[in-house]
Amino acid sequence: MTVHDVVAWLEEFAPLHLAEEWDNVGLLLGDTRRSLSRVMTCLTLTADVADEATRENVDLIVSHHPILFRPVQRLTTGTREGELLLKLIAAGVSVYSPHTAFDSAADGINAELSRLFELSDVQPLRPMAAPEAGNDDELPAGSGRFGRLPEGTDLTGFMQVVKEKLGVPHLQFVGDPARRIEQVGIACGSAAEFLRDAAGHGCDVLLTGEARFHACLEARDLEIAMVLPGHYASERPAVEGLADRIGQQFSDLEVWPSRVESDPVQWSVS
Structure with missing residues (x-):
């Protein structure tokens, strides 16, 4: 099983031509030839989600929201985005985003x-x-x-x-x-x-x-x-469902939705 196998299925499930013109969808980080056994879905690839992925030896993250929207001119630890991407690259983690195609x-x-x-x-x-x-x-x-x-x-x-x-x-x-x-x-x-x-x-x-x-x-x-x-409430349930779909399609893979991801917006009840 390789990254290519899962990417090919994702592109069939949510064809990239369905994405909005302004969007950045598809495999955004990684090597399609790399073998994989663990896949994690999330709504947004934040630092804590990336830490979970590297800690759990994830091979592929399917993040609904893209990690890259604008052209990148340099990739260093001087920015939060650069630090996150370099950590994932070092751990061999690929990242796919279906976003508006999904x-x-x-x-x-x-x-x-x-x-x-x-x-x-x-x-x-x-x-x-x-x-x-x-x-x-x-x-x-x-x-x-x-x-x-x-x-x-x-x-x-x-x-x-x-x-x-x-x-x-x-x-x-x-x-x-x-x-x-x-x-x-x-x-x-x-x-x-x-x-x-x-x-x-x-x-x-x-x-x-x-x-x-x-x-x-x-x-x-x-x-x-x-x-x-x-x-978060309008999209996270489908991200959890996507993990189930991938797991059903590829029974040899271990697939789960991020366990640390949460809604950053909270409501005061007092």
Whole structure:
């Protein structure tokens, strides 16, 4: 078993052409010829996650968020990013990032969230042009998802469902708590750029992880509700599920989601 074997499966599971143009996806660090036996998934490759990987002799990290977004002009221990990368290189750890390709895949994060909330008639919020989409997906390829709830509710009721399904005690929202919610738009992470797409598809609410203040104002102007359970809460469950998928596909590998990763955002209860 080599890094190439797992990378090839990941690229089939979440085809890289589904990624947003600005994104940096694929194998970002490592040698595809290197053998491997231990794989770890995480949402973000932070210093404590890297320490876990080297301590546990991980061969491949599948990090949802890319470790490299901008061109690197020098690689030294003078920066936190450089120190982290050099530590991984010295330990022979490869790093793969599916990011927005995983968000938009037929069985990706947004599709998984759509199933979690039992949406019907699910379609992409922003469909891809036919030549880009290919013909292998269960529905037209594209970014985000929208669909209908099995039973309409008000915004307060929908927020309670979100808390229960995602396991969060608190969330932020925009909109009238009494507003009727039947059609739901979903875009994991920080994806308020899909507000107009969701409104255009007749969605009553957009569920995304987090949004800036001006995006919240825009939601109010567009008269669409927005529910914000947190970036981590909207994506980490799928990262855990990805570890299960890899383990099922490659039974000879030991695969697990990072055990030290946690949400950096905390809520005051007092």
